[in-house]
Amino acid sequence: MKRQRSWWQLQARAAPYLFVLPFVLLFCAFQLYPLGRSLVISFYDTAGPRATRFVGLENYRYLLGDKLFWGALANTLYYAIAFLAVQIPASLGLALLLNSRKLKWRGFFRFAFFSTHLVGHVFVAVLFAALLSPRQGPVNELLSAILGRQVEIMWLTTPSLAMPAVLLAAWWLSIGYGMIYFLAALQAVDQSLYEAAEVDGAGRWAKFRHVTLPGIKPVLTFLIVVGMIGALQLFELPYVLFGGPGPNSRGVTVVMYLYLAGFELGNLGYASAVGWLLFVIIMGISIMQVRMMRMTRED
Amino acid sequence: MSFHLGKPIAVMILLAVVSGVLALRTPPVERADLRVWAFAGSHVRSFRNPDPATGVSLIGLYQQRTGRSVRVDQLATRALDIRLISLFMNDTIGDDVPDLAEIEIGSVGKFFRPPVDQVGFLPLNDLLERDGLLDQVVRARFAPWTKDGVIFGVPHDLHPVGITYRKDLFDQAGIDLAAAKTWAEFHEMCLAFVRYWREQGYPHRWALELPSSSGDYLTLMLLQRGINILDDRNNVYLDDPRVAETIAFYAQLVAGPKRVAGDATPGGHLWTQDIVRGDLCATITPDWRVGYLRTLAPALSGKVRLMPLPRFEPTDAPTSTWGGTMIAIARRAADTEAAWDLLKFLYFSNEGLRARQRETMILPPMRAHWADPAYHQDDPFFGGQKANELFIELADQIPPRYVTPFSVFGTQSLATVLNRATAYINERGADGLQEQVQRWLNEEAEHLRRRVAFGEFDE
Numbered sequence: 217m218k219r220q221r222s223w224w225q226l227q228a229r230a231a232p233y234l235f236v237l238p239f240v241l242l243f244c245a246f247q248l249y250p251l252g253r254s255l256v257i258s259f260y261d262t263a264g265p266r267a268t269r270f271v272g273l274e275n276y277r278y279l280l281g282d283k284l285f286w287g288a289l290a291n292t293l294y295y296a297i298a299f300l301a302v303q304i305p306a307s308l309g310l311a312l313l314l315n316s317r318k319l320k321w322r323g324f325f326r327f328a329f330f331s332t333h334l335v336g337h338v339f340v341a342v343l344f345a346a347l348l349s350p351r352q353g354p355v356n357e358l359l360s361a362i363l364g365r366q367v368e369i370m371w372l373t374t375p376s377l378a379m380p381a382v383l384l385a386a387w388w389l390s391i392g393y394g395m396i397y398f399l400a401a402l403q404a405v406d407q408s409l410y411e412a413a414e415v416d417g418a419g420r421w422a423k424f425r426h427v428t429l430p431g432i433k434p435v436l437t438f439l440i441v442v443g444m445i446g447a448l449q450l451f452e453l454p455y456v457l458f459g460g461p462g463p464n465s466r467g468v469t470v471v472m473y474l475y476l477a478g479f480e481l482g483n484l485g486y487a488s489a490v491g492w493l494l495f496v497i498i499m500g501i502s503i504m505q506v507r508m509m510r511m512t513r514e515d
Numbered sequence: 516m517s518f519h520l521g522k523p524i525a526v527m528i529l530l531a532v533v534s535g536v537l538a539l540r541t542p543p544v545e546r547a548d549l550r551v552w553a554f555a556g557s558h559v560r561s562f563r564n565p566d567p568a569t570g571v572s573l574i575g576l577y578q579q580r581t582g583r584s585v586r587v588d589q590l591a592t593r594a595l596d597i598r599l600i601s602l603f604m605n606d607t608i609g610d611d612v613p614d615l616a617e618i619e620i621g622s623v624g625k626f627f628r629p630p631v632d633q634v635g636f637l638p639l640n641d642l643l644e645r646d647g648l649l650d651q652v653v654r655a656r657f658a659p660w661t662k663d664g665v666i667f668g669v670p671h672d673l674h675p676v677g678i679t680y681r682k683d684l685f686d687q688a689g690i691d692l693a694a695a696k697t698w699a700e701f702h703e704m705c706l707a708f709v710r711y712w713r714e715q716g717y718p719h720r721w722a723l724e725l726p727s728s729s730g731d732y733l734t735l736m737l738l739q740r741g742i743n744i745l746d747d748r749n750n751v752y753l754d755d756p757r758v759a760e761t762i763a764f765y766a767q768l769v770a771g772p773k774r775v776a777g778d779a780t781p782g783g784h785l786w787t788q789d790i791v792r793g794d795l796c797a798t799i800t801p802d803w804r805v806g807y808l809r810t811l812a813p814a815l816s817g818k819v820r821l822m823p824l825p826r827f828e829p830t831d832a833p834t835s836t837w838g839g840t841m842i843a844i845a846r847r848a849a850d851t852e853a854a855w856d857l858l859k860f861l862y863f864s865n866e867g868l869r870a871r872q873r874e875t876m877i878l879p880p881m882r883a884h885w886a887d888p889a890y891h892q893d894d895p896f897f898g899g900q901k902a903n904e905l906f907i908e909l910a911d912q913i914p915p916r917y918v919t920p921f922s923v924f925g926t927q928s929l930a931t932v933l934n935r936a937t938a939y940i941n942e943r944g945a946d947g948l949q950e951q952v953q954r955w956l957n958e959e960a961e962h963l964r965r966r967v968a969f970g971e972f973d974e
Contacts, residue, residue, distance in 0.1 A: 346782055349781055461927055481920050
């Protein structure tokens with residue numbers, strides 16, 4: 217009897233660990249080990265399966281002195297800031313519009329705006345390459361019709377227009393995605409707060425500022441942080457749109473730089489160093505964002 | 516009917532069950548004795564499509580003769596590169612590794628960074644010499660597929676380059692473009708062409724297709740002048756004064772008041788339609804591009820002609836080379852002798868070359884085959900001109916092209932300087948351009964040398 221009880225106690229104690237064991241094993245094998253390994257090889261020069269050479273901090277030193285890397289970082293930050301600056305307000309605006317009960321065909325519009333997100337970056341890049349083509353592209357044709365003369369804007373080959381072209385495609389792709397999150401958040405805001413605000417004589421703007429915005433703040437924070445992380449990891453869109461680094465390397469992002477290091481140069485050690493630096497950058501920016509959000513909440 | 520977890524979950528479970536059953540019922544892909552990975556549709560067709568005369572495909576014929584089955588997989592270029600690199604980096608052995616793989620010239624550099632004994636492809640020098648094949652191939656064409664004197668691939672092609680132009684539209688403008696022997700003359704004629712059509716109400720009819728911001732066509736012009744941005748030892752020639760001269764000239768073709776060229780419509784092979792519409796009236800064409808014109812722009816038949824490249828200096832070649840493919844044996848292939856046997860059949864046998872001719876008309880790098888009457892016919896697409904004969908004339912003058920892991924960065928540097936040059940012309944005109952281009956090239960060359968010094972693997 218006593219033996220049976222201790223066996224039961226052992227099982228009860230071990231059961232939670234056994235339940236999490238598959239996840240832990242998979243996590244260790246496919247997440248933790250590769251992470252640790254990539255940190256180790258970031259201190260090596262690698263070429264092929266057996267050719268490795270310890271170089272210490274040399275990969276990081278070269279990386280911080282490479283103008284292509286700084287260009288890639290500048291492009292990525294430009295994209296990330298411009299992307300969020302338009303995506304967040306546009307998504308919120310659209311969500312407010314589509315949350316209105318007066319609007320007919322709401323379901324259709326919600327699906328239509330969200331559907332762009334279903335097609336993926338590669339498809340959108342191919343689509344925008346055609347839309348922005350110099351002579352027969354609908355965008356230039358539309359501009360020609362508006363201006364009354366034929367315009368031939370080289371969207372994809374003019375350095376200063378490279379990132380705006382990527383941004384156009386990215387906004388088209390993700391404004392509907394943000395809208396869905398905001399819609400869900402808006403519907404969760406307690407309606408009685410609006411009624412109370414109305415009783416207090418609050419106008420539209422005051423209701424938005426003092427009821428809506430605090431109500432959707434967690435979603436807003438989430439979208440900004442996730443959007444920023446996604447933007448810092450940008451790769452497929454410019455890679456397919458330009459078929460490479462783009463004019464004057466203006467389409468190179470940090471992840472594309474990492475790809476070039478790993479798969480064009482075949483130096484996984486250097487690519488790992490880029491990856492770890494990107495990790496530090498993303499971590500730093502995310503912590504900063506969350507802290508700023510927390511500070512505004514406390515205010 | 517109701518399901519207690521709700522309809523969406525029921526649909527998801529149903530889909531999972533159906534796809535699971537389908538996956539289980541799908542018969543496993545038949546294993547072949549030899550596997551080939553290729554990226555080019557036309558090459559795959561030449562391997563797989565039956566010969567109309569016999570009804571047997573090239574790989575079918577090989578199986579009949581040797582008893583060894585062959586599977587040819589077509590993969591997108593990038594997918595093929597990444598998969599192969601991953602296999603090589605992991606030193607994979609076994610069924611995952613293809614026996615033979617075709618690699619595009621723009622991709623091959625990335626395979627050559629490891630020391631020679633660790634490159635994922637099998638060295639072929641001994642095999643080529645043993646079977647007396649080394650001298651059958653135009654020697655210059657081994658250059659891109661060679662590292663430190665070790666040949667890793669057999670070239671599929673030569674890809675000599677000429678210019679295909681809309682003779683009908685140039686004739687209307689009263690211009691005989693083929694008479695241009697130098698690039699300066701060519702530019703003048705193109706200017707006259709653009710002026711003529713502008714007066715006729717065609718402000719966006721350009722004489723030539725040239726990208727305004729990519730370094731690829733510049734690379735081609737530099738090769739014509741015998742300049743590789745990086746040679747096979749990774750020496751950098753970006754700051755050669757002739758590079759500055761070429762960029763300054765090129766920039767004036769695509770920007771400023773003397774502009775004569777326009778960018779092609781991006782995506783797929785839409786450039787062929789630019790030629791059909793007469794938006795772009797001449798295009799630099801290697802033999803493989805002619806194939807696209809024939810297939811995708813039949814409306815051009817009889818309206819176009821082919822001419823050699825004009826030169827910068829008399830010592831330049833009247834041609835260059837653009838694109839290229841090699842076939843290589845994976846070092847970790849299960850049976851490298853069998854793979855070599857298949858390689859010879861696909862690339863050197865009469866049957867292989869005939870199948871290639873049937874699908875692509877791409878000129879092979881084996882001189883002996885150039886006498887084939889098929890390459891000496893009047894070509895109705897070119898208004899009766901013997902276009903392939905011109906390619907053969909140019910083929911022997913193709914300059915060697917080297918590809919290293921850093922070539923992609925060299926081309927990028929060219930593009931950077933070109934972009935700065937076009938911006939300069941648009942703002943200030945062409946005065947002082949070449950000197951300024953030289954300064955930019957010096958900076959870029961310095962960066963490139965640093966990248967090479969850092970990136971070269973020293974054991």
